[in-house]
Amino acid sequence: MSHSKLASIFNKDEKRVDWHDKALWFVRHKRDKSVHSVKGWEELRNLGHGIKSHMLSNLDHYLLQFEENAKKNGVEVHWAADAAEHNRIIHQIIKDNKGTKVVKSKSMLTEECHLNPYLEADGIEVIDTDLGERIVQLAQEPPSHIVLPAIHKNKHEVDKLFQEHLGTQPCDGDPQYLTNEARKHLREKFIEADIAITGVNFAVAETGALVVCTNEGNADMGVHLAPVHIACMGFEKLIPKEEHLGVFLRLLARSATGQPITTYSSQFKKPRKGTKMHIVIVDNGRSEQLSRSDFRASLHCIRCGACMNTCPIYRRSGGHSYNATIPGPIGSILSPGLDLKKHSTLPFASTLCGSCSDVCPVKIDIHSQLYKWRQIITKETPQPFVKKQAMKAMGSLFANPKKFEKVGIIARWSLRNLPKSVINSKPNAWGKARDLPLGPEQSFDEWYLEREKNKKK
Numbered sequence: 001m002s003h004s005k006l007a008s009i010f011n012k013d014e015k016r017v018d019w020h021d022k023a024l025w026f027v028r029h030k031r032d033k034s035v036h037s038v039k040g041w042e043e044l045r046n047l048g049h050g051i052k053s054h055m056l057s058n059l060d061h062y063l064l065q066f067e068e069n070a071k072k073n074g075v076e077v078h079w080a081a082d083a084a085e086h087n088r089i090i091h092q093i094i095k096d097n098k099g100t101k102v103v104k105s106k107s108m109l110t111e112e113c114h115l116n117p118y119l120e121a122d123g124i125e126v127i128d129t130d131l132g133e134r135i136v137q138l139a140q141e142p143p144s145h146i147v148l149p150a151i152h153k154n155k156h157e158v159d160k161l162f163q164e165h166l167g168t169q170p171c172d173g174d175p176q177y178l179t180n181e182a183r184k185h186l187r188e189k190f191i192e193a194d195i196a197i198t199g200v201n202f203a204v205a206e207t208g209a210l211v212v213c214t215n216e217g218n219a220d221m222g223v224h225l226a227p228v229h230i231a232c233m234g235f236e237k238l239i240p241k242e243e244h245l246g247v248f249l250r251l252l253a254r255s256a257t258g259q260p261i262t263t264y265s266s267q268f269k270k271p272r273k274g275t276k277m278h279i280v281i282v283d284n285g286r287s288e289q290l291s292r293s294d295f296r297a298s299l300h301c302i303r304c305g306a307c308m309n310t311c312p313i314y315r316r317s318g319g320h321s322y323n324a325t326i327p328g329p330i331g332s333i334l335s336p337g338l339d340l341k342k343h344s345t346l347p348f349a350s351t352l353c354g355s356c357s358d359v360c361p362v363k364i365d366i367h368s369q370l371y372k373w374r375q376i377i378t379k380e381t382p383q384p385f386v387k388k389q390a391m392k393a394m395g396s397l398f399a400n401p402k403k404f405e406k407v408g409i410i411a412r413w414s415l416r417n418l419p420k421s422v423i424n425s426k427p428n429a430w431g432k433a434r435d436l437p438l439g440p441e442q443s444f445d446e447w448y449l450e451r452e453k454n455k456k457k
Contacts, residue, residue: 002345007317009110020152021315027148028309030258031359038254047247049363052300055205055238056290060204062238063281069208070279074271077150080282083113089280090115090197090230094124097228097276098193105212105219107199108146108303109232109282112325115197126197127189129218131182138165144319146326147256147305152318186218196222198268200233201302202248203279205239209269210279213262220266229268229277234286235298248302251361255304289337294372298333300362305367307356313349320345329356333369334378342380347373408443415439 011017018105035041067077069355080086081268085180086109094102102119104110104126115207116126116137132149136142138161143149150158151251155173162168162178166185171177193365202211210231212219223229239248253259271277290296306327319327324335324343332346347370397403415423416439424431 001323003317003321003323003349004345005036006321006323007313007349010318010321011316013434015368016152016154017316017318019154020318023151024309024315027257028359028390030305031306031309032258033253034254034260038250044247045363046252048302048361049300051239051247052236052243053297055240056236056299058240059235059238062240063235066203066205066238067281069206071208073208075270075277075279077207078278078280080207080280080284080286081284084282084363086113086232086282087115087118090232091119091122091124093228093230093278093323094119094195099228100124101189101193102126102195102197103189103193103218103222103226104127104133104197105199105214105222106133106149107197107232108143108325109199109234110197111143112284113232113282115232127186127193129186129189129222130214130216130333134182134186135161138162140401142320142325145305146303146328147306148186152320176439181198190221190225193222193226195228195230196226197230197232198223200231200237200279201252202239202245203233203237204240204242204245205238207269209242209267211245211249211267212263213249213255213265215259215263217264220264223268224272227275229271229275231268231277231279232282233279234282236285236286236301244307252302252304255302255306255359255361280350285338289334291384292337295337295369296334297364298330298337298369299363301330301334302362306359306361310355310359312351312353312355317349322349329366329370330364331374332379340377341381344377347371347377405443405445412439412441412443416441 040045070077078089080089100123102124104116106128110116116128119126128134130149132151134142134160135150135153136144138155144152153161155175155178159168159171159173159179162181163170166181168178168181196219198210198212200210202212203209204211210233214220228264239245249261249265253262256262268277286299289299303326305328307330308319311329314322314328322328322331322335324331324346326334329350332343332349335343335346350367350370352367352371354367357364357368360366397407415436420435423436430436
């Protein structure tokens, strides 16, 4: 189903659309306040961009360096070409360690690879321990945002969900009660777990260490209690040196939620005595994206979600309308590279306003890449008949100054003289929430020609 059709389903609940929009704009506003207090913020962005560019240009060197140092630290390193191999490797590690219960912190890579259903099909219990992830797991839904996975649900829906699955008492959506009940529920899962799976925010080639950032401490709890730690990372998470963490940790939290730093930014370098640590490094289409000169910068992404929080389309269409692991503007660049036909509508789910590029902490030219995908998709995939005809009509109009002038006269007259009930009628969906401005008496061309005539008098 196309983005527009899925978005229309989300848009049926206007109250949800409104608070979803406001909640994400609130996070965007927090981001602005936070970054404006940092001297040299733009220089930090430039550094982040430069470090990522350098790493991707020397990827082979840094991958081998990371593997060598991780092995020296006593970590087992595995390589996966795609999602299927990633899942098989993890399944085998769990079987080798006779594991049956897994606790997992937030990891968009495991979502991308559909790890949970793969393991559950073999009777392995997998519990997402990030509270938002646990909520959508209980609801049998994918995350709708990469940082705020349950942002599409309100507290009353979570109340009902917990009553059904956790046996909690009705509480009228009391956040304190729900959080306490979730803590009690998850504490048991941590204690019982055989395996802890985490994502990776940054992997340091110089030391072979991993950095995992959370606000709930759930990754740390899982890793410190379970005898086996499996870390899953896309190769783009590499950074060359430990000193570069100072750049990215300052960029990440401020861009994601407006915090100065995440509550827990933990380095995992070597297994504790009596435990095991594995790292699975995954490609799954990343090499293909790296080979595309127009789109390789999309691999700079540090998964902060800032582009989603600012995007007017994402805020009012919801993450599930993208039908992709990574929604929003950055997902609309990454997803067509994996399956052009399935995700051909996503680059068009944008106003190309450039706000996503403005807030990106590593200066990905997101709106430019969306425009480039549009060029490719229009050439390589069939377009809807109505859209093609509309574009032809608009092209003809813009190519003919006399036609354009006549249509402009009619439009300006209509905006000045027709009643609002006609202008904001049902076909004009924009008119539901906003008024068009009053039409001017003259076009710019008319005003300019009249001015030039008056000059000559």
